Amino acid sequence: MQLVIAEKPSVAKSIADVLGALDRQDGYFEGGGYLVSWCVGHLIELAEPESYGEQWKKWTYESLPVNPEHWQYEIKEDTKEQYDVLYGLLHDSRVDEVVCATDAGREGELIFRLVYNMASCKKPMKRLWISSMEESAIREGFENLKPESDYDHLYHSALCRQEADWLVGINGTRLFTVLYGGKVLKVGRVQTPTLAMLVEREAKIMNFKKEQYFMAHILCGGVDAATERIDNKTEAENVAGACLNGQALVTSVAKEEKAVAPPKLYDLTTLQRDANRLFGFTAKQTLEYTQSLYEKKLCTYPRTDSQYLSDEMEQTAGNVIEAIFSSILFEENRMFNPDIKRVLNSKKVTDHHAIIPTMEIAKADLAALPETERKILSLVANRLLCATGEKHLYETVKAELACGGYTFAASGKSVLKNGWKDFEDTFKRSFKTMEDKEQEDKKLPELSKGQTFDGVQTKISEHYTTPPKHFTEDLYCKG
Numbered sequence: 001m002q003l004v005i006a007e008k009p010s011v012a013k014s015i016a017d018v019l020g021a022l023d024r025q026d027g028y029f030e031g032g033g034y035l036v037s038w039c040v041g042h043l044i045e046l047a048e049p050e051s052y053g054e055q056w057k058k059w060t061y062e063s064l065p066v067n068p069e070h071w072q073y074e075i076k077e078d079t080k081e082q083y084d085v086l087y088g089l090l091h092d093s094r095v096d097e098v099v100c101a102t103d104a105g106r107e108g109e110l111i112f113r114l115v116y117n118m119a120s121c122k123k124p125m126k127r128l129w130i131s132s133m134e135e136s137a138i139r140e141g142f143e144n145l146k147p148e149s150d151y152d153h154l155y156h157s158a159l160c161r162q163e164a165d166w167l168v169g170i171n172g173t174r175l176f177t178v179l180y181g182g183k184v185l186k187v188g189r190v191q192t193p194t195l196a197m198l199v200e201r202e203a204k205i206m207n208f209k210k211e212q213y214f215m216a217h218i219l220c221g222g223v224d225a226a227t228e229r230i231d232n233k234t235e236a237e238n239v240a241g242a243c244l245n246g247q248a249l250v251t252s253v254a255k256e257e258k259a260v261a262p263p264k265l266y267d268l269t270t271l272q273r274d275a276n277r278l279f280g281f282t283a284k285q286t287l288e289y290t291q292s293l294y295e296k297k298l299c300t301y302p303r304t305d306s307q308y309l310s311d312e313m314e315q316t317a318g319n320v321i322e323a324i325f326s327s328i329l330f331e332e333n334r335m336f337n338p339d340i341k342r343v344l345n346s347k348k349v350t351d352h353h354a355i356i357p358t359m360e361i362a363k364a365d366l367a368a369l370p371e372t373e374r375k376i377l378s379l380v381a382n383r384l385l386c387a388t389g390e391k392h393l394y395e396t397v398k399a400e401l402a403c404g405g406y407t408f409a410a411s412g413k414s415v416l417k418n419g420w421k422d423f424e425d426t427f428k429r430s431f432k433t434m435e436d437k438e439q440e441d442k443k444l445p446e447l448s449k450g451q452t453f454d455g456v457q458t459k460i461s462e463h464y465t466t467p468p469k470h471f472t473e474d475l476y477c478k479g
Contacts, residue, residue: 003095004036004128005086005112007102010295011133012038015101018138027085035089039102043083044114046166047072061178065171071163073118083115090121100148101128105303105351109151110158127151131301131352133294134360154351165189201471208467215461216240218401218408220248220453222445225401225408226461233460240458242404250451251407252400260392262420264307265343265354266383271302271376276473278431279375283473289376290355297360298369299380304352308345313353317343321384323362329381330426338388357381375431382427389420397444403456412444 004019006012012029016022020032028037049056049066051074056066075083089095098121102108116125125148130141165188172187214236215226225248230236264270271290275281281289290302309317317340324330343354357380366374393416401408418425 001094002034002097002099002126003089003092004034004099004101005115006036006038007108007111008040008295009038011101011103012036014133014295014297015128015138018135019142027082028089035092035095037086037089038082039086039111039115040079040082042111042114043076043079043086044073044118045076046162047074049170059174059178061175064175065167066174067167067171073114075118083118086115087119090116090119090123095123097124097126099126099128099142099145100151103303104129104131104301106154106158106161107303109154110162113155113158125149129351131304132299132358133297134358135297198471201468205467205470210467211465213463213465215463216243216406216408217459217461218243218248218403219457219459220401220455221447221451223399223401223410223447223453225399225410227406227408229463233462236460239404239406240460243406243456244458246404246456248401248403248408248453248456250399250447250449251402252398253447253449254398255395257393257395257416260394260419260421262342262387262389262391263383265309265356265387266380267305267307267354268302269305270307271355271380273474274379275376278379279372281372281376285372286376289370289373290380293373293377296364297358298364298366298377299357300355301352302355304355306349306352307354308348309343309353309356310346310349311344312346314340314344317356317384317388319359320357320361321388323359324357324381324385327361327381328366329357329361329378330385330423334422336385336389338385339390340388343384343387355380356384378427378431382423385423386420389423390417392419392421393417397447399444399447410444412442414443 004012004015004021006015016029016031016034016036019034019036021029021034021036022032023030028035030036049068051072052066052068055063090098098116100109100112100116102112126145127148127150128138128141129146130137168189169187172192173185176185176187177183211231213229213231214233215228215230216236216239217224217226218240227236227239230239266274268287268290272281272283272286275286276283287302290299293299294302318338321336321338321340325334325336357377361377361381366377369377395414395416397412397414399410399412401410
């Protein structure tokens with residue numbers, strides 16, 4: 001009999017339903033030749049410093065650094081009951097093989113291995129590695145279970161992360177606490193350098209002194225052309241006065257056709273950035289909403305660093321795109337011939353492929369989802385449409401005009417083919433996003449070198465330099 005250990009009760013229930021383990025017991029499911037149980041996040045944690053010796057019971061400068069020779073672990077008190085269930089199952093005489101079915105990532109691997117090791121289990125291990133909680137994905141995963149030894153490096157990576165966090169956190173926190181008066185000052189491997197960036201940016205904002213500047217403009221033939229920055233208002237007025245009612249000469253016109261390629265699919269970081277920029281969701285919230293959608297079988301595994309699908313997923317992606325158009329995630333009928341090959345690249349898929357919806361969206365009641373989750377699912381669905389759409393084509397025009405002995409510049413932009421931005425525009429119309437509207441260059445009238453305009457009108461505009469922006473989760477991730 002196989003013992004299957006998932007990361008959460010809800011995931012264990014989904015797996016148990018597929019495997020036919022329908023008999024609910026205390027802390028696990030049974031049936032169909034399987035026992036299916038679960039962890040509750042991390043059941044095992046690193047022991048506190050005092051567990052390693054008397055010298056580390058008190059916070060003193062002389063006792064630092066805390067650097068255990070051999071790591072010790074302890075069972076978390078608030079989840080001990082579920083650990084006891086797993087311990088019993090791991091040593092159940094009926095169990096001859098254990099399947100790790102925790103989340104298919106570094107932390108999921110650590111959660112399982114620590115329980116397995118703490119229980120001193122020696123039974124053979126297999127690994128369920130899936131990117132979707134759809135029934136078909138679970139069945140396929142169990143038909144292709146991997147040797148757990150294939151993921152030893154992932155486990156060791158997780159151990160390194162855990163031990164580094166502990167060493168930096170314990171030693172840094174104790175050091176700064178004893179140096180600065182005894183009030184606990186928390187130091188962390190990630191939080192402290194992040195806080196330093198925030199403090200540095202805040203100092204720049206607080207110390208910023210805005211500067212006023214001006215620009216002189218000429219208006220002629222439907223064109224508003226301006227000088228570069230002028231620091232003195234009187235000088236700007238003199239430039240404008242020298243050109244008033246004069247003649248302007250077009251000295252150069254440069255046109256250039258440009259293309260914006262479709263964006264890549266979402267990995268977790270880019271999804272978190274866009275969700276913050278568009279909806280104000282924190283990175284943690286975005287992960288929680290996406291994880292919930294994954295557990296509801298509506299999107300693929302969120303903790304991925306890939307923005308591509310594997311080569312064999314061409315048909316799957318095509319079917320998902322059809323499902324998007326037939327669901328409430330995209331309410332406009334649209335003729336669309338997706339270029340799916342653009343998002344396929346097995347060489348750029350490591351543990352998991354990019355985040356996309358699943359076929360379940362075609363039959364699920366998406367209107368019943370919490371609004372936050374529906375926004376994330378719509379964002380992920382729209383990105384698949386954008387990523388497989390056509391290039392966005394536009395033309396830029398930059399012109400220089402001479403008047404009164406001064407040079408003025410004007411620029412314009414016109415869209416030649418909206419391409420993938422059709423889907424982006426539809427999405428933004430469907431949701432009230434927080435994104436600032438971009439100030440796009442207006443289309444310039446047709447201009448040619450040597451063209452002249454008489455009776456020029458003028459104006460001056462007043463401007464101020466702006467301080468650096470506060471970090472948002474979008475801006476911080478870009479950095």
